[in-house]
Amino acid sequence: MGVFVFGYGSLMWNPGFRHAGTRPALLDGWRRAWCVRSTYYRGCENTPGLVLGLKRGGSCVGVLFEIPDDLVSETIGTLDAREMRECGYRRQTLPVLHADGSAEAIAYTTDSLPDPHEADFDIAYRGAKGIAGRTSEYIERTRDFIKGMAIPAHWPPAQDGLPPRLTAVEKRTGFAPLSREP
Template sequence: MDRNDFWVFGYGSLMWNPGFEVEESRPARLHGFRRALCVRSWVHRGTPDQPGLVLGLDRGGSCWGMAFRVAPERRNAVLDYLRERELVTHVYKERTLPVTLLDGVRAPALAYVIDRAHHQYAGALSVEEAAVTVSTARGKSGPNTEYVANTLAHLREMGIRDHWLEEVGRTVERLTCGG
């Protein structure tokens, strides 16, 4: 692996919709952070009166996602694109973190982690707390339940398990279907 390679780590919609051209993509694990519904959404999946929840990388645990290698000549354009996409409200911090690719090779990758001091940070929620919020929130991009269901469907398609998020999904179904 070339130490000048530029990798981007995706843990949510970036995994199935990176929005930029990649040279290669590989499953990768990020240690020290977990995928969590920890970002309050006041526009796309909720409102100021009834915020929804979207994904962020929060401290603790580990997270399987996708690492994308970007051609050197596209690095600056991809950085510009990602900053426009991910740093709209600055709820995320841009960090370069070591990821472990599926073959065991470690590589530095650009990742966006939650800023715990930001007013949109929802904290470490229980399954029940997250599910109650998700089951009632709706924003301009649709119901928060659709966001969670879509995320889980894509994770399943990619062969990635996220037990906490799966439990949130099951609890949302129980709350919304009365099951």
């Protein structure tokens, strides 16, 4: 059967690992938070960027990735190297809901990090750039992905965690079936 990985930020639109398929998923009790100061991927020491973390409270709609048994070790190694590069992430296994039931999924949480001030968004959005690109690109790609998500109508909205002037709203078109990689 393998394992599942819950993506809520760039993993949704740029997973960087092989998988058997995806489906929308709901993580209850956790919310998206732009609390990770990125000094590598989306910023630098002089102008830190902001990327997403998961903090307790609320709920988070994201993507559930199915990882086959033969790829579990490689995938976890890839994800740990990627996610743990920035300070504050912690790998946990959490219960998530999907259209066909529930699963235990690996998620990278950041409960110990403080929430940023709105001024932090402005600075990061205007000027932060790291090896993976600008914070502004990360924010826009995450917003665009959330806007395009098709989730069950009875789930809570897919909040992007941004200040209201930057926030996105997902589509309410029912649920998307498991997609398979070619």
